[in-house]
Amino acid sequence: MTLSRSQRRIVLWRHGRTEWNLAGRVQGQSDTQLDDVGREQARAAAARLAALEPDRIVSSDLVRAHDTARQLGEVTGREIELDPRLREMNFGEREGMTWREAWAAFPDGMRAWVEGDETQIPGSETHRQAGERFADALRDHLVKLPAGGTLVVVAHGAVLRTGVCSFLQIPETHWSSLGGLSNCSWSVLEENRSGDWSKWRLTEWNAGTLPEPVMSDEE
Template sequence: MTRLIVWRHGNTDWNAAGRVQGQTDVPLNDLGREQAAAAASVLAALRPDAIVASDLSRAADTAAALAALTGLPVRTDARLRERHFGRWQGLLLTEVAERHPEEYARWRAGDPDPGADVESLDDLGKRLGTALQDAADAAPGGTVVVATHGGGARQGCGYLLGWDRTVLRTIGSLSNCHWTELRHGGPQGWHLRAHNVGPLPSAPAAEAV
């Protein structure tokens, strides 16, 4: 049975400020590095066979905390990047609401393709889901930890599980440095084993942007 741990990166200053990151390369802050170290000590006990990460530094550096404990290399994959938020990247969410009110309202209502050059949820799910499957295929029957991003993690897992995006909207966001666990074995394919797991009880998760 293959175990796939889909791990959101640690906190950044833009997370804390409510600023849209998307594919902007924003580093971990001190809290994020502490979160990564704490989560890595838990994940190391699962004896992972492989570590894969988004090439954005907040995810790659989160994965590096686990690599330091396990001695495993980190393979990066640009397909694991967060959703591209187009013209919103770098803006505070309050600024997005002011400057792009129609697109923002559609996004809040769950429109999968709200405009403003924001990547569609279908494209995001396929991109992340394919990358997650490839990561798992590299260690069949093993445990693979993938460090990625909150919005991408949800859509990618949904792609593997075959869940419609309306179902995914009912699944809470991952808190920083928490993870979703999927398992695959036998004809049933992928199934959800756990969600929003971390070394400490999770605080309410900010919207993954």
């Protein structure tokens, strides 16, 4: 879809790869760093996203997200704004563990987790809690975004997915319909053309190329 001059765009960008990503360890709010591949992913993706000429770049304050965002800031000359509300979902005492290690350490808690009760792992946050804080932050940052502007938000896989669903008011029973996000891929939200600027639509998900016009009978 080609944006009108007044429509705003949000680009939701996941950070580059870390060693914990590669090892299958839950990161959550543990402050891990990009590995060499992740830094190269960030540089390559930043070169593409710079073509969108973002008006603002807002990032989680965790290092892996901030360092990813900094690559785009260097290309565009934009300052990076940090917001701790964009941090990854808190996985509590599971953080640093692989899936197998978590099941060995918390068999009852992990069983409850997969059955829908996310409160049984000590210190953990629920998907709903993470999604709501992310969506609240997004709404706050949109207040400062001018008509026709582009906001790039750099964050983390789980909180991006839950945050998008919460922001779009998708029923929680359907949140699992959106797949996971690859390292340094992005998703795009655009305002509807209807004139109701409180309404947004998801136009790209887990993309690695810039948004293309949608040629459809629907438009």
